[in-house]
Amino acid sequence: MNVKRSTAILLGLCPRCRQGKIYRTLFKMNEQCEICHLPFRREQGYFLGALYVYYGLSLPIFLSLVLWVSTWKSWSEYLIVFPALLLYVPFIPFTYRTARIIWIHFDRFFDPE
Template sequence: MHDRCPMCALRFNREPGYFLGAMYISYGLAVIFILAFSTMLWALTGWGVAKIAIWAVLLFLPFAPMLTFLARVLWIYLDQKIDPEIN
């Protein structure tokens, strides 16, 4: 992640623990994705629960880094809406 935003120069490096909220957002997004993959696999294949869970997690893994980045962006956005930092 960049140190500053290239558009507005907002500093991304925060105090320790700042992105803890982003972990919760990332977890929620992961649950939604895995449930969506599981439902899709169940509807298309009719496999058992264990096989669907394994495949859903394996299909989710390539998306995990992107969701982590998205969660951080959402967390910074929420923080700036609630308590804007003036440069």
């Protein structure tokens, strides 16, 4: 376990051994760590907490896009939201994945077993 927690989060590695990958493809999560066999989903509805992380990650990105779009033209606030939403779509896989990885690490840090 010579990898720092922050590096493990960035690389999507297991919170216990920090070697096994949490995701096997872009969207497919492993059920458990391939190295230490730690289950990544503890119970039904486990990733509900990841929604808070997702919100925390998405809001700054979305607000930055709104500010950027607002420099294009002097549109009303309602019109700015739509192009900002379209521009946000490519960020969804990244924030979704990262939110789950951060949630697993957060949960295992405060309740390891």
